[in-house]
Amino acid sequence: EVLLVESGGGLVQPGGSLRLSCAASGFTFSSHWMHWVRQAPGKGLEWVANIKEDGTENYYVDSVKGRFTISRDNAKNSLYLQMNSLRVEDTALYYCARASSGTRKRLDSWGQGTLVTVSS
Amino acid sequence: DIQMTQSPSSLSASVGDRVTITCRASQDISNYLAWFQQKPGKAPKSLIYLASSLQSGVPSRFSASGSGTYFTLTISSLQPEDFAAYYCQQYHIYPITFGLGTRLEIK
Numbered sequence: 001e002v003l004l005v006e007s008g009g010g011l012v013q014p015g016g017s018l019r020l021s022c023a024a025s026g027f028t029f030s031s032h033w034m035h036w037v038r039q040a041p042g043k044g045l046e047w048v049a050n051i052k053e054d055g056t057e058n059y060y061v062d063s064v065k066g067r068f069t070i071s072r073d074n075a076k077n078s079l080y081l082q083m084n085s086l087r088v089e090d091t092a093l094y095y096c097a098r099a100s101s102g103t104r105k106r107l108d109s110w111g112q113g114t115l116v117t118v119s120s
Numbered sequence: 121d122i123q124m125t126q127s128p129s130s131l132s133a134s135v136g137d138r139v140t141i142t143c144r145a146s147q148d149i150s151n152y153l154a155w156f157q158q159k160p161g162k163a164p165k166s167l168i169y170l171a172s173s174l175q176s177g178v179p180s181r182f183s184a185s186g187s188g189t190y191f192t193l194t195i196s197s198l199q200p201e202d203f204a205a206y207y208c209q210q211y212h213i214y215p216i217t218f219g220l221g222t223r224l225e226i227k
Binding site: 035037044045046047050059060061062095100105106107108109110111112113 | 121152154156158162163164165166169170175207209211214215216217218219220221
């Protein structure tokens with residue numbers, strides 16, 4: 001069974017930093033592109049970033065470019081999102097998601113999310 | 121960025137009804153279109169990929185079609201567990217974008 005468990009969320013002041021983690025199990029982590037998707041309270045889904053199987057390629061939504069960094073450690077079956085210069089509008093539930101084998105962007109499994117609240 | 125427009129934004133229906141949700145892309149996305157279901161307090165669940173392919177384990181009452189800029193998701197006979205929010209998503213071009221969602225409520 002595919003299992004994705006996010007952690008690292010919390011309350012942070014504007015301008016602060018936070019590092020999210022996603023622990024993966026039940027599949028060969030190093031064989032899949034991985035993604036972060038967020039959902040502001042009561043709002044829809046927004047794709048944030050993704051990263052190639054070997055970590056050598058990644059993409060971001062414009063609103064987080066230069067502030068967020070996606071990375072992975074295949075030896076630890078873990079995905080990360082380093083979030084710097086956080087803004088109030090970054091407040092959201094952050095989901096880790098897996099792309100289907102052999103695809104870059106087709107999402108097939110999601111974690112339960114970790115909540116990030118940016119507020120003074 | 122490609123804009124995804126879903127309609128309706130909300131829909132009231134009864135168990136057993138047939139419902140259709142539409143999704144329009146602001147430019148041609150071929151068939152790189154997915155549909156997700158999200159229940160309150162839960163993570164999204166993949167229903168459909170490549171515009172019309174049913175994800176493994178998804179009931180056959182769900183079907184979808186379309187290509188280019190116009191897509192539909194149909195539930196042939198609503199069951200109590202189908203009342204949820206539904207999102208379309210294009211994954212043809214970065215950034216990946218979602219529609220604003222359709223909330224399916226019990227009448």
